Amino acid sequence: MELNTKKITADMLNAAKTVLKKHWKETKPYAEQQFKTFAQNIQLIASLKLRGEITEEKAKLHLNIQRNSIQIVLLTIEGLGLLAVEEAINAAIDVVKGTVNTAIGWNLL
Amino acid sequence: MKSKISSQPGRIIPILVLTNIALLFLTSCSNIRLVSDYDDITDKKVTELQDKFARHFVKLERAIGTSEADYSHFIEFYDAAKSELRTLRVRANAIDKNTIVTEQLDLLEKNVSDLEELHKMGFSTTAEIIPLKSAFELSFTAIIKFQMGLKRGKG
Numbered sequence: 001m002e003l004n005t006k007k008i009t010a011d012m013l014n015a016a017k018t019v020l021k022k023h024w025k026e027t028k029p030y031a032e033q034q035f036k037t038f039a040q041n042i043q044l045i046a047s048l049k050l051r052g053e054i055t056e057e058k059a060k061l062h063l064n065i066q067r068n069s070i071q072i073v074l075l076t077i078e079g080l081g082l083l084a085v086e087e088a089i090n091a092a093i094d095v096v097k098g099t100v101n102t103a104i105g106w107n108l109l
Numbered sequence: 110m111k112s113k114i115s116s117q118p119g120r121i122i123p124i125l126v127l128t129n130i131a132l133l134f135l136t137s138c139s140n141i142r143l144v145s146d147y148d149d150i151t152d153k154k155v156t157e158l159q160d161k162f163a164r165h166f167v168k169l170e171r172a173i174g175t176s177e178a179d180y181s182h183f184i185e186f187y188d189a190a191k192s193e194l195r196t197l198r199v200r201a202n203a204i205d206k207n208t209i210v211t212e213q214l215d216l217l218e219k220n221v222s223d224l225e226e227l228h229k230m231g232f233s234t235t236a237e238i239i240p241l242k243s244a245f246e247l248s249f250t251a252i253i254k255f256q257m258g259l260k261r262g263k264g
Contacts, residue, residue, distance in 0.1 A: 030254070037247055041240040053234055061223045062240060068216040068223075069244040069251075075216075076251040079144055079209040080258050086143040087261075093141070 011095040027080050034073045041066050145207035147259040154197050155256065159249035161190065166242040173235050180228045187225045194218045213252050220248065 045066070049059045101107050165186055172178035194214060201211045224241060232238065 034247060034251070037243060041243050044236070044240045048234075048237060054237060055230075058227060058230055058237075061227050062237075065220045065223050065241065065244045068220050069248045072213045072216050072248045073251040075209050075213050076255040076258075079255045082143045082209075083258050083261065086141055089141045089143075 007099070011092075011099070027077060031073075031077055034070070038066060038070045038073075142206060144209060145204050145259065147256065147261070148200075148204055148207075148210075151197060151201060151204075151210065152253070152256040154193065155249065155252050158190065158193060158197075159245075159253065161186075162245050162249070165190075166238060166245070169232065170235050170238050170242075173232050173238070178232060180225075180231070183228060187221065187228075190221055191218070194221060209255065210252070213248075213255070217248055217252070220245065 042063070045054075045059055045062045048054045048062075049056070054062065165183075169178060169183075172182075194217060198211060198214045198218065201207050201214055204210070224245075227237075227241070
């Protein structure tokens, strides 16, 4: 039995697409919520500075903290994306494994 | 009658070699890891730190407006937090493909230093604590969320 490369490619693409779609749905609400909180914090710091409750030096430190925090959030989003890609690759490899094993008639992979 | 294989040795050997290479590749790729494995100790320590910071902000908010809010009363907290973060950072650095976690801990360390600087200057209003508390919650939630992701569906 010959391996159908076109079918393998199509199955791999489908497996990857399904996984990535699934993870984007999970990531999007999280990202939206964190960006909203970040914006609210920036607004609070600006208000404190405008009211003269904090100095410019303090405002800069406050903004540094906010910037670093959103970077931590972005790193998580990046990491979750990598995990989704990893899952997609492994799902695609599983498809190949299944097809190869069926083609040769025993569990080689 | 000779078999096809024995009559074409020059052709069959490269095919077998290529097949073996392909199978070796597929076998070695059967469990791809783009990011580090889940580390139980990192997860637990970060969660413990999150709890310590939550308590820190509660204590600070209650003390603002009194001498109890002075930096001198919190030196021990900052020393311990920085030391714990350093230990976590060293551990994270020793784990393969763990760049995301080490970068997150670096940023958290910078935030602790900036928070300490702000505290040295003094907090005159609880309104100043709100964005700080929120930023630290955001950071810890993000780090813990990624740790949960690293479990890769293992619960």
